[in-house]
Amino acid sequence: MASKKNKQRLFSGMGYRAVQRSNRDRKSKLPKPDRQWLKENGYKNAGWDNVIALYQKINDILASASQDESSLEELFLQADKIGEKYQTPQEIAAFNQALNSETKDISALIDQQFPDAEFEFADYSKTAKSPAKRKSARNHKNRHPKK
Secondary structure, eight states, X not given: OOOOOOOXXXXXXXXXXXXXXXXXHHHHXXXXXXXXXXXXXXXXXXXXXXXXXXXXXXXXXXXXXXXXXXXXXXXXXXXXHHHHTTSOHHHHHHHHHHHHHHHHHHHHHHHHHXXXXXXXXXXOSSOOOOHHHHHXXXXXXXXXXXX
């Protein structure tokens, strides 16, 4: 009678130890509350079925975390794309014109409340002085303070 070869069980192309290693590495990157939740709900990294269940749960947590991390700007862009499907080109143009007007008004209010008191002037007509000349000019200014 021929002896049966033990076939190595694979999950997602990985053996038991590779899945365990993957679980350990990915679990360590999760926030502490998620790690505690996994522990409290019996997700373990030992035993073939437990290792697979933990792997899948970590995938679920990472997938939901990536959806939750959408920035406010990304959410507004998504909402804008969805809203444009239900608007006519005239409505879109009217909205963009109103938005442009509002931004100009807000910019004017900000300029009124926070005016620039200092103006900077750059004179590019003169050629740059060498560092030695600048140093002597500074020393000259320091010796003879203005009245």
